[in-house]
Amino acid sequence: MGKNKLAKFAYMEEYPHVFQYPYAVLQDKGFDMKGKWNELFFGNNNPIVLELGCGKGEYTVGLAKLFPEKNFIGLDIKGARMWTGARQSLDEGLSNVAFLRTHIELLTYFFRQGEVSEIWITFPDPQMNKVNKRMTSTRFMKLYCQILSDDGIIHLKTDSNFMFTYTCAMVKENDLPVLFETDDLYHSEPADDILGIQTFYEQQWLARGLNIKYIKFECPDKDNWTEPEIEIEKDDYRSFGRSNSLNQSGK
Numbered sequence: 001m002g003k004n005k006l007a008k009f010a011y012m013e014e015y016p017h018v019f020q021y022p023y024a025v026l027q028d029k030g031f032d033m034k035g036k037w038n039e040l041f042f043g044n045n046n047p048i049v050l051e052l053g054c055g056k057g058e059y060t061v062g063l064a065k066l067f068p069e070k071n072f073i074g075l076d077i078k079g080a081r082m083w084t085g086a087r088q089s090l091d092e093g094l095s096n097v098a099f100l101r102t103h104i105e106l107l108t109y110f111f112r113q114g115e116v117s118e119i120w121i122t123f124p125d126p127q128m129n130k131v132n133k134r135m136t137s138t139r140f141m142k143l144y145c146q147i148l149s150d151d152g153i154i155h156l157k158t159d160s161n162f163m164f165t166y167t168c169a170m171v172k173e174n175d176l177p178v179l180f181e182t183d184d185l186y187h188s189e190p191a192d193d194i195l196g197i198q199t200f201y202e203q204q205w206l207a208r209g210l211n212i213k214y215i216k217f218e219c220p221d222k223d224n225w226t227e228p229e230i231e232i233e234k235d236d237y238r239s240f241g242r243s244n245s246l247n248q249s250g251k
């Protein structure tokens, strides 16, 4: 492991707004802030917004600056990436930001029902061959429902036509109310302050000339979820793109 990465891990251990809970730690110690993020950490009653797979945390930090009246938590399993956002939010004195290093699959260990009002999913791997790993699959939707408030909202921003088409189909199949949707964010209408925030991965895909897609939908608590039965053409650039050029520089 590089020296730089080790230094970042060491800093992360010290940061007061970073919580690191891999499964082993969770099993051992549990998480005593579940249901009490606002009471014990943020010290207010503001809505909590989660960014899942936040990478360097551009949305977590960017939204926190735009909306001081909300609380933001960036979640990812990769600590060295997350360090960038953790450092920036500390340097900028943002008191409405936290980072949680863990697996998305463990969300219900950290948040009680209704504790989260919005979820952002930014440029996830579309997992074209594994529906259960796809972050907008019904498997994950069931999980999100367990922590979202009744009027909870999910935002997906993606370069992937496959991911976007799949998510729109999942939303339709399950009658989820769509609040906004575009398959070409930057060429349809000017992106606003929120949608104009660009993540590390987004910048890479934009540089390749790909269109960015976005959908915002409600996620009410439901008993029954149905996977859409739909054939979707796979993104042709993934096989040579994501794993090589992005991962080398993305760390």
Ligand SMILES: C[S@@+](CC[C@H](N)C(=O)[O-])C[C@H]1O[C@@H](n2cnc3c(N)ncnc32)[C@H](O)[C@@H]1O
Pocket (backbone or CB within 6 Å): 052, 053, 054, 055, 056, 057, 075, 076, 077, 078, 081, 102, 103, 104, 105, 122, 123, 124, 125, 199, 200, 201, 202
């Ligand atoms: C393609 S990157 C996108 C990062 C960032 N959102 C961006 O747009 O630059 C996907 C991120 O999701 C994280 N991730 C993927 N699956 C995860 C999981 N099951 N639990 C936690 N993080 C996960 C990865 O570590 C990675 O940082």
